[in-house]
Amino acid sequence: MTSKDPAARAAELRATLQHHAHRYYVLDAPEIPDAEYDRLFQELQAIEAAQPELLTPDSPTQRVIGEVLPGLVPVKHTVPMLSIRTETDTTAAGAEAFDARVRRELELGEADAAIEYAAELKFDGLAINLRYEAGVLVQAATRGDGETGEDVTHNIRTIGQIPLRLLGPANTHPPLIEIRGEVYMRRDDFERLNERQRERGGKTFINPRNTAAGAVRQLDSRALADKKLSFFAYGLGDAQGWAQPATHSATLDAIAAFGLPVNRERAVVAGSAGLVAFHQRIAAMRDALPFDIDGVVYKVNEVALQKRLGFVSREPRWAVAHKYPAQEQMTLLRGIEIQVGRTGKLTPVAKLEPVFVGGTTVSNATLHNLFELRRKGVRIGDTVIVRRAGDVIPEVVGRVPGERRAYVPNFRMPRECPVCGSRVQREKGGIDHRCSGGLFCAAQRKQALLHFAGRRAMDIEGLGDKLVDQLVDGGLIRTLPELYTLGLAKLAALDRMAEKSAAKLVAALEKSKHTTLARFLYALGIRQVGEATAKDLAKHFGALDRVMDASVEQLLEVNDVGPIVAQSIRTFFEQPHNREVVEQLRAAGIGWDEHEGEDYTSPKPLAGKTLVLTGTLPTLSRDEAKELIEAAGGKVSGSVSKKTHFVVAGEEAGSKLDKARELGVPVLDEAALRALLEGGTA
Numbered sequence: 001m002t003s004k005d006p007a008a009r010a011a012e013l014r015a016t017l018q019h020h021a022h023r024y025y026v027l028d029a030p031e032i033p034d035a036e037y038d039r040l041f042q043e044l045q046a047i048e049a050a051q052p053e054l055l056t057p058d059s060p061t062q063r064v065i066g067e068v069l070p071g072l073v074p075v076k077h078t079v080p081m082l083s084i085r086t087e088t089d090t091t092a093a094g095a096e097a098f099d100a101r102v103r104r105e106l107e108l109g110e111a112d113a114a115i116e117y118a119a120e121l122k123f124d125g126l127a128i129n130l131r132y133e134a135g136v137l138v139q140a141a142t143r144g145d146g147e148t149g150e151d152v153t154h155n156i157r158t159i160g161q162i163p164l165r166l167l168g169p170a171n172t173h174p175p176l177i178e179i180r181g182e183v184y185m186r187r188d189d190f191e192r193l194n195e196r197q198r199e200r201g202g203k204t205f206i207n208p209r210n211t212a213a214g215a216v217r218q219l220d221s222r223a224l225a226d227k228k229l230s231f232f233a234y235g236l237g238d239a240q241g242w243a244q245p246a247t248h249s250a251t252l253d254a255i256a257a258f259g260l261p262v263n264r265e266r267a268v269v270a271g272s273a274g275l276v277a278f279h280q281r282i283a284a285m286r287d288a289l290p291f292d293i294d295g296v297v298y299k300v301n302e303v304a305l306q307k308r309l310g311f312v313s314r315e316p317r318w319a320v321a322h323k324y325p326a327q328e329q330m331t332l333l334r335g336i337e338i339q340v341g342r343t344g345k346l347t348p349v350a351k352l353e354p355v356f357v358g359g360t361t362v363s364n365a366t367l368h369n370l371f372e373l374r375r376k377g378v379r380i381g382d383t384v385i386v387r388r389a390g391d392v393i394p395e396v397v398g399r400v401p402g403e404r405r406a407y408v409p410n411f412r413m414p415r416e417c418p419v420c421g422s423r424v425q426r427e428k429g430g431i432d433h434r435c436s437g438g439l440f441c442a443a444q445r446k447q448a449l450l451h452f453a454g455r456r457a458m459d460i461e462g463l464g465d466k467l468v469d470q471l472v473d474g475g476l477i478r479t480l481p482e483l484y485t486l487g488l489a490k491l492a493a494l495d496r497m498a499e500k501s502a503a504k505l506v507a508a509l510e511k512s513k514h515t516t517l518a519r520f521l522y523a524l525g526i527r528q529v530g531e532a533t534a535k536d537l538a539k540h541f542g543a544l545d546r547v548m549d550a551s552v553e554q555l556l557e558v559n560d561v562g563p564i565v566a567q568s569i570r571t572f573f574e575q576p577h578n579r580e581v582v583e584q585l586r587a588a589g590i591g592w593d594e595h596e597g598e599d600y601t602s603p604k605p606l607a608g609k610t611l612v613l614t615g616t617l618p619t620l621s622r623d624e625a626k627e628l629i630e631a632a633g634g635k636v637s638g639s640v641s642k643k644t645h646f647v648v649a650g651e652e653a654g655s656k657l658d659k660a661r662e663l664g665v666p667v668l669d670e671a672a673l674r675a676l677l678e679g680g681t682a
């Protein structure tokens with residue numbers, strides 16, 4: 001219950017915020033979504049602004065919260081690690097308000113020129129200060145309360161992206177430089193970690209941010225072995241004997257040149273219009289980014305102007321964080337339904353009170369499996385936390401602690417498939433419940449078709465779920481190969497199917513027949529065979545028959561294929577009806593060039609060779625060149641050493657070219673590289 005009296009409410013909010021701040025910052029185990037915390041925080045700020053006499057020095061609004069855990073050694077920051085003011089107005093007005101404030105504080109008039117800003121992503125991880133003395137990483141510390149953090153050097157040293165020694169010749173290394181940035185976890189690394197946890201029946205992690213933050217503050221760095229962390233630098237701490245460039249953007253360039261990762265989605269923009277455009281551009285690509293961001297950050301670019309603007313209560317006046325809609329929200333769990341997937345797996349799906357999260361309205365979210373649902377302790381009627389980030393399907397990550405008004409029975413899996421009535425089974429020791437109906441089950445048939453037609457599989461445009469429902473429910477298709485016997489007449493007879501769209505689908509089916517072995521293998525929907533494994537199989541074996549006839553031992557020789565995957569592939573191709581499906585698909589005209597398996601067919605002209613790329617090549621991008629070199633068996637390294645075989649130099653090649661000359665490493669241009677790739681000699 002919330003109290004009406006502002007003084008009492010402020011005290012209540014302070015206690016609540018303190019509790020949640022401790023859960024979040026110290027224990028890395030929040031009970032409520034960040035957005036809910038922000039709401040409470042803002043409510044307290046509003047009360048304190050209206051009635052300043054209610055403000056107390058220990059209010060959470062007055063300091064950066066975070067305690068030093070017993071066990072990690074405290075580190076006093078020589079330059080405090082500040083926090084930034086947050087602009088929670090997620091519309092363009094947020095950017096305009098910041099620019100207006102900066103101009104006012106600098107006493108600029110309308111006639112004065114636009115201010116130059118450095119605009120960056122706001123990474124959602126944990127702030128870290130890296131201290132380099134004479135180019136060597138001597139200490140890494142968390143922010144803590146801004147004055148005193150914790151020494152986490154032992155863990156930070158395990159992050160491959162963070163150089164233990166700065167790049168460049170020793171005489172260019174400042175006696176002291178502190179580089180600040182964010183340790184975070186990529187979404188794919190996070191998904192992989194949770195996938196592994198699920199396979200083992202272990203506890204899954206809530207989100208990449210908490211996982212990264214928790215990992216960094218472990219006492220024992222071995223706990224990081226299964227968690228791949230990443231880092232982006234975004235600023236400077238203490239520095240001595242270093243001439244800092246005149247702008248923030250140039251400072252980041254210099255930091256990047258020292259070998260630290262600096263995100264490339266940053267820009268120098270002019271005035272509020274530039275900020276708004278940046279905010280919108282990044283919003284459009286937010287879901288496609290490989291990591292979570294919770295907003296963007298704007299910084300006045302000129303260091304001299306930053307100095308003039310200064311600070312208010314530990315927040316610089318020259319920077320602001322401009323938020324995007326939160327990726328986690330609370331909502332009511334109204335019910336739980338069962339969805340039957342391609343492999344017959346029964347997934348409990350949460351039916352939610354619709355909630356706006358991560359930029360869209362979500363009313364369904366996965367609960368993954370019975371065990372995870374039980375571990376999270378969610379029951380119908382609970383308030384739950386929903387997360388939606390990127391292209392990942394929305395999921396329920398936990399429940400908000402609170403009393404239930406009435407007894408709610410624990411959710412149980414049905415004994416019979418809700419779609420086809422077949423018996424539901426669970427493998428001994430397994431986690432997943434499955435419908436035993438196989439292709440008799442309409443749900444499995446539909447999902448198998450959708451998977452087969454998917455963009456990354458056979459890429460049959462226009463074959464979506466509505467059409468698949470009709471095809472299966474109408475009894476037009478029972479097996480995958482029957483897709484290719486559909487013909488114009490049958491299709492055009494379907495509901496809501498005009499002649500024109502039927503013709504389009506027929507053309508798409510025809511087009512899909514020319515594919516690649518990797519796509520075909522993936523499209524078959526073999527359990528445990530995702531896109532990456534399908535590519536590895538195609539590359540390793542080169543021909544379908546070789547994959548179909550491979551023994552478990554032979555399969556184990558493939559990159560990243562372990563016993564479970566190998567057995568699953570073997571089992572699939574041992575079943576006569578699966579072999580028949582493959583034969584019928586081939587008979588329908590599906591084909592590919594059987595020379596994808598370079599291991600078998602093409603020679604590897606760059607096997608065992610290490611190359612370094614520098615400068616801009618006339619036609620190839622960095623990534624393209626890298627891909628070609630790797631496909632030819634070569635390795636691409638970031639720095640030149642005596643072990644480098646070739647340096648490929650383009651226009652504006654820098655210190656790497658000098659180094660190559662110094663060490664006598666052969667230097668190639670793009671034409672020479674292409675000749676090498678084709679098997680010639682340099």
Ligand code: IVH
Binds near residue numbers: 120124319
């Ligand atoms: S600048 C004086 N830039 O956001 C300015 N911070 O309170 C200091 N963050 O936890 C911070 N991305 O770790 C800055 N591009 C970015 C950032 C960023 C994420 C985090 C930072 C801190 C919070 C700011």
